[in-house]
Structure formats: structure tokens, C-alpha cells
Amino acid sequence: MENILLGLTQVFIPMNLIVLIGGVIIGLIVGALPGLNDSITLAVLIPVTFGMDAKMAMCLLIGVYVSACYGGSIPSILLKIPGTASSVVTAFDGQPMTLQGKAGLALSISTFSSVFGGVFSSLVLLLFSPFLAEQALRFGPPEYLMLAIMGMSTIIGMAENTILKNVLIMAFGLFISCIGLTPQTGYPRLTFGVPYLLEGIPLVPMLIGLFGVTSILELAESLGGVKNITEQIQKVRVGMLDKAMCKRLLPTWLQSSVIGSIIGVIPGAGMIMAIYVAYDQARRRNPDKKFGTGVPEGVAAPEAANNAVVASSMVPLLSLGVPGNSTSALFLGALMIQGLRPGPALYRDYPDVAYLLVVGFLVANIFMLPLGLAFCNFLAGKILLLKRELLSGLVLLLCVTGAFAVNNSIYNIWIIIAFGFIGYFMNKYKLPQSPLILAVVLGSMMEKNYLQSMVLSGGSWGIFFTRPLSLVLLIISVLFISLPLIKRYRS
Amino acid sequence: MFNKKVELPMPILFILLSLAILAYCTTIPRKEAAFLYIISIIILVSSSSLLVTTLKLEISNVNLEDVNLHKIFIILAALSIYALALSSIGYIPCTLLLGIFIIRILGYKYWFKNILFCILVTALTFSVFRLILGVPLPMGLLSIIGG
Numbered sequence: 001m002e003n004i005l006l007g008l009t010q011v012f013i014p015m016n017l018i019v020l021i022g023g024v025i026i027g028l029i030v031g032a033l034p035g036l037n038d039s040i041t042l043a044v045l046i047p048v049t050f051g052m053d054a055k056m057a058m059c060l061l062i063g064v065y066v067s068a069c070y071g072g073s074i075p076s077i078l079l080k081i082p083g084t085a086s087s088v089v090t091a092f093d094g095q096p097m098t099l100q101g102k103a104g105l106a107l108s109i110s111t112f113s114s115v116f117g118g119v120f121s122s123l124v125l126l127l128f129s130p131f132l133a134e135q136a137l138r139f140g141p142p143e144y145l146m147l148a149i150m151g152m153s154t155i156i157g158m159a160e161n162t163i164l165k166n167v168l169i170m171a172f173g174l175f176i177s178c179i180g181l182t183p184q185t186g187y188p189r190l191t192f193g194v195p196y197l198l199e200g201i202p203l204v205p206m207l208i209g210l211f212g213v214t215s216i217l218e219l220a221e222s223l224g225g226v227k228n229i230t231e232q233i234q235k236v237r238v239g240m241l242d243k244a245m246c247k248r249l250l251p252t253w254l255q256s257s258v259i260g261s262i263i264g265v266i267p268g269a270g271m272i273m274a275i276y277v278a279y280d281q282a283r284r285r286n287p288d289k290k291f292g293t294g295v296p297e298g299v300a301a302p303e304a305a306n307n308a309v310v311a312s313s314m315v316p317l318l319s320l321g322v323p324g325n326s327t328s329a330l331f332l333g334a335l336m337i338q339g340l341r342p343g344p345a346l347y348r349d350y351p352d353v354a355y356l357l358v359v360g361f362l363v364a365n366i367f368m369l370p371l372g373l374a375f376c377n378f379l380a381g382k383i384l385l386l387k388r389e390l391l392s393g394l395v396l397l398l399c400v401t402g403a404f405a406v407n408n409s410i411y412n413i414w415i416i417i418a419f420g421f422i423g424y425f426m427n428k429y430k431l432p433q434s435p436l437i438l439a440v441v442l443g444s445m446m447e448k449n450y451l452q453s454m455v456l457s458g459g460s461w462g463i464f465f466t467r468p469l470s471l472v473l474l475i476i477s478v479l480f481i482s483l484p485l486i487k488r489y490r491s
Numbered sequence: 492m493f494n495k496k497v498e499l500p501m502p503i504l505f506i507l508l509s510l511a512i513l514a515y516c517t518t519i520p521r522k523e524a525a526f527l528y529i530i531s532i533i534i535l536v537s538s539s540s541l542l543v544t545t546l547k548l549e550i551s552n553v554n555l556e557d558v559n560l561h562k563i564f565i566i567l568a569a570l571s572i573y574a575l576a577l578s579s580i581g582y583i584p585c586t587l588l589l590g591i592f593i594i595r596i597l598g599y600k601y602w603f604k605n606i607l608f609c610i611l612v613t614a615l616t617f618s619v620f621r622l623i624l625g626v627p628l629p630m631g632l633l634s635i636i637g638g
Binding site for chain 2: 047048050051164165167168170171172174175178182184185187189190213216217219220221222387388389390392393394396397398400401404405408410413414416417420421424425428429430431447450
């Protein structure tokens with residue numbers, strides 16, 4: 001309780017609160033713009049946070065992450081153009097509601113559902129993360145190694161038809177993490193005499209390339225040119241939901257929030273899975289309603305689920321130091337730039353930052369309600385008409401400037417060019433990016449803890465089986481990979 | 492239809508990468524190469540399996556027919572020139588030119604608005620990063636002019 005109050009006092013420092021609200025507004029804008037999303041915005045904004053105090057920087061990023069996902073539902077409902085990938089399913093029932101003249105109601109449902117899902121998962125983060133972090137303090141090198149393996153095995157297990165591609169990209173990510181000085185003896189590996197590479201590939205420029213530059217390349221590739229929104233945006237009036245509608249949607253909100261929170265906690269599972277599962281479950285729960293024709297539950301389910309993923313995806317990062325998805329990997333980068341390392345020690349050594357992060361998600365979600373309603377009523381229509389060419393130019397200039405600013409090095413610009421191309425190549429060949437990012441983040445942790453385990457055990461692998469926690473994590477990893485495979489084999 | 496030219500380069504590229512890593516491992520101390528050995532074998536096995544499954548495909552997964560690859564390479568080339576010229580020419584002229592060029596290449600036709608927008612963005616990023624955050628953005632030509 002004391003720590004929660006500490007988090008609250010940090011969030012409510014006037015400057016932090018202003019930055020948090022600013023972040024929510026930025027998130028709403030970029031979420032509503034097709035082609036931009038939370039990851040691109042966070043990647044571009046991280047360098048801007050250098051000069052900021054760590055807590056203020058986190059407030060900005062939390063605000064963006066929380067609201068970008070909701071912002072994506074606005075063009076999805078009004079124009080059937082998802083602002084972000086996480087709002088694809090919202091269009092199934094949102095767009096028919098707009099065609100029936102109920103766009104205002106659909107947007108109100110989307111706003112309330114997003115806030116409900118967000119607050120629910122913030123509470124999960126608040127209650128679950130510090131407890132898990134406390135347990136993780138007992139971890140030694142073998143447990144950390146198994147934890148990293150578990151993070152990777154969940155991604156492989158979730159891959160369904162793309163297991164080979166996931167394994168390949170994960171190994172590629174591990175290869176990238178090997179560049180630089182080795183953890184044991186400091187031997188320069190894969191540096192080819194370039195001093196810049198001694199510290200390895202920097203995470204933030206890599207993510208700026210993967211998200212920012214790749215998005216520009218994808219926009220440029222179309223032979224027909226960039227497609228802007230030119231159609232008339234329906235004027236809508238968005239307001240509070242009445243009691244009857246809230247009562248009707250409450251079971252859907254609860255169900256979808258639980259689904260989103262569980263999926264969010266699992267590293268690599270992600271929002272897309274959450275929205276489809278939540279929509280499917282809502283459809284099963286309401287067999288009498290014809291989903292896809294403008295059913296309010298069809299908007300409520302994916303919107304509650306995707307926002308529930310947001311805060312819960314921070315649980316593994318804050319408590320164990322393992323990012324839950326690519327966006328939370330950006331938080332890892334932002335924290336590292338501030339000289340902080342997420343994981344169990346964060347709660348012990350920097351409780352003010354750790355609890356600000358936890359409470360910040362809750363507060364940002366609450367602020368999203370009035371800001372989201374106001375945004376839909378006054379700004380959304382105008383922002384949707386912004387030219388994508390100009391916005392992309394802005395993103396690119398921020399990418400190159402931000403990459404340079406990470407450590408004042410022109411080499412970073414080469415990194416964003418290289419990873420922009422790698423990201424584009426991967427998207428073309430439908431190779432997933434999450435395993436790459438997770439493997440790069442976890443690679444050095446894996447190698448370091450493997451070597452330390454070997455030193456502890458005198459070179460015996462038995463250490464992984466004789467320590468109870470390590471064994472449990474190993475069994476969970478095996479289950480994560482084998483269960484989906486067995487299920488697939490049976491079906 | 493299955494397009495070999497488009498589908499096969501990806502797994503082949505990864506096979507070549509794994510072989511290159513294996514070759515590299517022989518040039519460094521064995522202790523330092525252990526982790527890389529494991530990684531290269533995983534890449535080799537998974538990319539070879541992917542090559543086999545790709546060869547069995549009847550329909551292509553990758554579609555490059557509607558893709559303007561020229562533009563992609565032009566943008567990458569423009570970024571490379573930017574990286575090469577940044578320290579000698581300086582942040583302001585390089586960024587301004589890059590912005591105008593990229594917006595134009597994306598298909599925006601209004602030159603005046605394009606130039607005005609890029610001037611504003613360059614001034615804004617310069618103010619935020621150089622003047623507020625103290626990032627030493629290269630001044631290039633401007634530092635010579637300013638003495």
C-alpha cells in the first residue's frame with residue numbers, strides 16, 4: 001500500500017501528470033492515423049526522453065502506449081480502416097454500426113471498453129508484478145537462463161503454422177546479440193575491427209529501424225502511390241454510455257479483459273491473438289446475436305481485450321526483465337537509456353520508478369476516458385485527413401535524428417538503415433519480428449547466465465535439473481513447445 | 492502460382508549466413524565460439540527445413556508483383572547518402588534535403604508546402620535535440636561559415 005502511494009505521488013507530480021496527459025493525446029493521434037502505431041511512436045520518442053527525468057520519460061511513454069491502441073479503433077469504426085493492427089476486429093461490427101447511423105454509439109462503446117480493459121489489466125499489473133518480482137529475487141543464473149528459454153519457448157509454442165520461421169528468426173536474433181565483446185572474457189566477437197560494434201548492436205536504433213524506417217519503406221512500396229483518406233468523415237456525437245448498455249456489456253468487458261490480461265502476460269502472445277480470442281468468445285457467449293452486423297458486443301470484446309494486453313504485457317518486463325511484446329521491449333530500451341534495468345531489482349532499488357510505472361498505467365487509462373471522448377468529438381475527423389506523405393517525412397526525420405542522439409554516433413544511422421531493410425525484408429517474407437526482438441534482448445542474458453551456471457556447477461548441465469525453480473521453468477518451457485505441437489498432431 | 496525467384500532467396504540467404512557463421516567460428520577461440528556454433532546450427536537446420544517446405548509449395552506466399560522495389564532502394568540510398576554526408580555537410584542542410592526528397596518520392600506533389608513543412612520540422616528537431624537536449628548534432632558547413 002505504501003508503495004502504491006509512492007507511485008501515486010510520483011504520477012501526480014504536476015509535470016509528470018502533464019507529460020502523461022500529453023502522452024495520452026499523442027497516442028490518440030498516432031493510433032487514429034493508419035500506418036502509425038504505438039511501437040513506431042515509442043521508438044521515435046525514446047531519444048526525445050534523454051534529457052528528461054526517468055519518471056517523466058516513463059509517463060510520456062505510458063500515455064502513448066495506453067491510448068494508441070484505443071485510437072486505432074476510431075478509423076476502424078468510421079472508415080473500416082484499422083488505425084493499428086489491434087483494431088482490425090473492431091471493424092467487423094463497428095463499421096456496420098456506422099452504416100446504420102450509430103457511429104457515435106460505436107465509438108462510445110469502444111472508449112468505455114478500452115478504459116475498462118485498460119483499468120482491469122492495470123490492476124493485474126499492480127497486484128501481480130511486485131509479487132512476481134519478489135519471487136524472482138531468489139533466482140540465480142540457472143533460473144534466469146531457464147526464464148529466457150521459457151520466454152522464447154512461448155513464442156515458438158504460439159507460432160502455430162510458422163514454427164520454423166519463428167525458430168529461424170529467434171536464432172538470427174541470438175546471432176545479432178552475439179555481436180560485441182563476449183560476456184566471459186571480453187573477446188571481440190563479430191566486430192571485424194569496427195570499434196563501434198564492441199558494445200554490440202544498440203537496442204534503440206535497432207528498434208527505430210525495425211519500426212520507423214520499415215513503416216516508411218512499406219508506405220513507399222505501393223505502385224499506386226500513397227493512399228490518403230479523402231472521403232467525408234461522418235460527424236459524430238460521442239458521449240457517456242447509459243446504464244442499460246453498461247449492464248449489457250459488463251459480462252463481455254469482464255470476459256475480454258480476463259482474456260487480454262492472460263494473453264498479455266505470456267511473452268510473445270500479443271494483441272492480435274487477444275482480439276480474435278475475445279471476439280470469438282463473445283460470439284460463443286451470445287449465440288442469439290448476429291455478429292458482424294453491428295452488435296455492440298462485437299465492438300466491446302476486441303477493444304476491452306486489446307487494451308487489457310497493454311498493461312499486462314508489462315508484467316514479465318517489470319517483474320522478470322523479459323519483455324512481453326515488442327512494445328514493452330521499447331520500454332526496456334527507454335529504461336536502459338536512463339541507466340535502469342527492468343527486473344526484480346527495479347522494485348528493490350528504484351521503487352519510485354517501478355511503482356510509477358505500475359500506477360501510471362492505471363492513471364493513464366482513467367484519463368483516457370474524458371480525453372478519448374473529447375478527441376472523438378472534436379479532433380478525430382480533422383486528424384484522419386492529414387497527409388500520410390508529410391507524416392512519414394516527419395517520422396523519418398525524427399528517426400534519423402533520434403538514432404543519432406542515442407549516443408551521438410553516425411553509426412546509429414547505419415543501424416537504422418540496416419534494420420529498416422531487415423524489417424522490410426522480414427515483413428515481405430512474413431517473418432515475425434517479435435522473436436527477433438526478444439532474442440536480441442535475451443541473447444546476452446542467456447549466454448551470461450549459461451556461462452555463470454557452468455562455472456557454478458563445474459561444467460555440469462545437472463544444475464538445471466537439480467535446482468527446483470530451474471526445473472519447474474524448464475518443464476514449463478517444454479510444455480509451452482510440446483502442447484501446441486501435440487494438439488496440432490492430434491487435430 | 493509458385494514463384495521460385497521470389498520464394499527461394501530467403502531460406503538460401505539464411506543457409507549462407509549459417510555457413511558464414513560456422514566459418515567464422517573456426518577463426519576465434521573455441522570457448523568464445525560455443526554459443527555461436529549452437530546458433531549457426533539452429534539457423535542451418537531451420538533454414539534448410541524451410542527451403543524444403545518452400546520447394547513443396549504450390550502457391551507463393553510472397554508477392555512482389557505490386558511492389559515498387561525501385562522506390563525502396565532509392566529511399567535506402569538516400570538514407571545512406573545522408574549518413575555519409577551528415578558530418579561534412581551538417582545536420583540542417585542534410586536533414587532538410589532528406590525530408591524534401593523523401594516526401595516527394597512518397598508522391599506528395601506540392602513543392603512549396605513540402606519545403607515549408609521540412610523547414611519547420613528541421614527547425615523543430617534541431618531546437619529540441621541540439622538546443623534543449625544538448626545533443627551535438629553535426630554542424631558541418633555551418634561551423635565553417637560561423638568560423
